[in-house]
Amino acid sequence: MVNSGSINQLHFLLIPFLAPGHIIPMIDMAKFLAQRPNVTVTIVTTPLNALRYGSTLQEQIKSGLPVCFLELLFPAIENGLPEGCESADALPGLHLLPNFAAAVDMLQQRLEQHFDSLEPPPSCIISDKYMLWAGDTAAKYEIPLIIFDGMSCFKQLCTHHLYASKGFDDLTETEPFVLPGLPDRIEITRAQLPPEFNHRHVATSEKLEQVRETESKFYVRIRENESRAYGMVINCFEELEQDYVNKFKKLKRGKVWCLGPLSLSTSNDSGKSLRGNSASSDDQLYLKWLDSKEPGSVVYACFGSSSQITPPQLIELGLALEASKSPFIWVIRAGDKAQEVEKWLSENGFENRIKDRGLIIRDWAPQLQILSHPSVGGFLTHCGWNSVLEGVSAGVPMITWPQFAKQFLNEKLVVHVLGIGVGVGAPGVVHWGEEDRFGVTVKSEQVKTAIEKVMDSGSEGIERRKKAKALGMVAKKVIKEGGSSHHNLTLLIQDLLELANVRSQKPLI
Numbered sequence: 001m002v003n004s005g006s007i008n009q010l011h012f013l014l015i016p017f018l019a020p021g022h023i024i025p026m027i028d029m030a031k032f033l034a035q036r037p038n039v040t041v042t043i044v045t046t047p048l049n050a051l052r053y054g055s056t057l058q059e060q061i062k063s064g065l066p067v068c069f070l071e072l073l074f075p076a077i078e079n080g081l082p083e084g085c086e087s088a089d090a091l092p093g094l095h096l097l098p099n100f101a102a103a104v105d106m107l108q109q110r111l112e113q114h115f116d117s118l119e120p121p122p123s124c125i126i127s128d129k130y131m132l133w134a135g136d137t138a139a140k141y142e143i144p145l146i147i148f149d150g151m152s153c154f155k156q157l158c159t160h161h162l163y164a165s166k167g168f169d170d171l172t173e174t175e176p177f178v179l180p181g182l183p184d185r186i187e188i189t190r191a192q193l194p195p196e197f198n199h200r201h202v203a204t205s206e207k208l209e210q211v212r213e214t215e216s217k218f219y220v221r222i223r224e225n226e227s228r229a230y231g232m233v234i235n236c237f238e239e240l241e242q243d244y245v246n247k248f249k250k251l252k253r254g255k256v257w258c259l260g261p262l263s264l265s266t267s268n269d270s271g272k273s274l275r276g277n278s279a280s281s282d283d284q285l286y287l288k289w290l291d292s293k294e295p296g297s298v299v300y301a302c303f304g305s306s307s308q309i310t311p312p313q314l315i316e317l318g319l320a321l322e323a324s325k326s327p328f329i330w331v332i333r334a335g336d337k338a339q340e341v342e343k344w345l346s347e348n349g350f351e352n353r354i355k356d357r358g359l360i361i362r363d364w365a366p367q368l369q370i371l372s373h374p375s376v377g378g379f380l381t382h383c384g385w386n387s388v389l390e391g392v393s394a395g396v397p398m399i400t401w402p403q404f405a406k407q408f409l410n411e412k413l414v415v416h417v418l419g420i421g422v423g424v425g426a427p428g429v430v431h432w433g434e435e436d437r438f439g440v441t442v443k444s445e446q447v448k449t450a451i452e453k454v455m456d457s458g459s460e461g462i463e464r465r466k467k468a469k470a471l472g473m474v475a476k477k478v479i480k481e482g483g484s485s486h487h488n489l490t491l492l493i494q495d496l497l498e499l500a501n502v503r504s505q506k507p508l509i
């Protein structure tokens with residue numbers, strides 16, 4: 001006996017990791033998926049995350065977009081976390097990272113309790129690379145697993161070849177070497193490599209040692225999961241990094257789909273303002289402030305949702321913004337060091353001195369809205385991948401100041417491959433939890449020089465701006481019908497339907 005009747009519907013289960021830089025793009029992906037005929041999407045997350053990020057989707061869900069949230073209670077207290085701590089950016093300290101990881105692991109069982117009642121039955125899991133149990137769940141229910149890594153094919157190729165190559169192990173921290181296996185010649189130092197390649201890095205306390213152990217186990221499990229996944233979806237577009245896409249696809253036997261820029265699934269003002277947080281009445285104020293500035297004149301400085309920059313380093317940045325003479329928006333997220341930073345801003349008279357030219361936003365800014373405003377002419381970024389791609393999509397050149405993780409690789413792409421950015425000269429990864437030990441690694445003069453180069457009206461500045469604008473135009477086209485990312489989503493859906501049909505034809509007995 002064989003199954004009969006062909007399958008023409010897909011139900012995607014999206015499992016994002018619990019941190020803004022991971023949930024936001026997956027919510028964006030849910031919109032693109034659910035706009036396709038015969039596709040439904042369930043986003044698996046926790047109640048507070050559904051509340052925080054769901055608002056961007058509510059209007060569309062009301063008008064029929066087939067997306068829903070499956071809310072799993074987060075075992076915070078059971079794992080020694082404060083109540084309500086459901087996101088990595090809400091952790092009161094890095095020492096609780098192992099507890100957070102344990103709580104995230106417990107979500108597997110909670111999801112599986114709901115599995116049989118999901119309607120229609122899930123046909124595919126798209127899981128963040130950090131949701132390490134998703135591979136087991138997919139295997140148990142015999143559905144394909146697709147990994148969402150959240151970064152570019154450039155980064156995928158870099159890490160693939162770094163794992164394969166040991167050629168840099170004997171080098172000093174600051175000796176440049178050429179990144180192996182890439183179509184372009186790009187130099188990097190050991191100090192700039194992502195933590196999994198910094199074997200010599202030693203944690204400075206017992207607590208940190210535990211954190212590093214959790215991280216190392218993470219990397220091993222991520223690679224195991226990736227090797228058994230059916231494929232990978234990438235938040236990028238082919239035209240941005242065609243050579244890298246081709247090479248990475250070859251490595252993955254074609255099962256790679258570039259669907260980005262995912263942020264462009266949000267096109268209206270209210271969606272942009274709500275993205276990642278509740279809209280605040282101040283958003284209108286920011287826009288009015290931007291309206292009062294010359295086109296292309298403003299520098300927007302923001303370090304994402306999870307960078308922990310020390311007050312002395314933040315002060316260097318503030319002084320550079322002041323000295324550069326361009327109008328600026330500076331998003332300050334100082335966490336538990338906020339008091340110290342506020343003291344400097346007020347007592348030292350900084351806020352008063354820059355009040356006609358600078359706007360300070362505390363904690364969270366409507367980044368998409370700001371970047372797409374015509375007055376913004378430069379983006380000073382920590383090179384988190386979402387921010388980089390949002391800058392590309394807005395057609396804005398970048399001042400790059402990577403901090404940790406894969407951000408130095410992202411900087412290399414922006415500055416050396418795409419030619420749309422200038423680096424501040426950050427020497428190396430500032431390891432999470434050890435920011436104070438690293439102190440000030442970038443001086444205000446370096447930042448000022450990079451800002452001035454990007455905002456410059458000379459030929460280099462003009463060329464950089466032209467390139468950025470051209471890429472921004474391509475980015476806006478690729479997600480529309482006829483564009484590469486739109487087409488790739490069609491191919492992904494076709495591939496999964498074919499797979500589902502082949503599997504359903506398997507003899508039942």
Ligand code: UDP
Pocket residue numbers: 020021022024275276302303304305306307331363364365366367368383384385386387388390
């Ligand atoms: N973001 C925002 N406002 C902020 C800070 C961050 O809207 O004040 C958004 C930003 O647009 C991006 C995400 O949060 O979509 C941050 O992701 P990214 O990969 O850039 O950095 P991470 O926070 O993961 O380090």
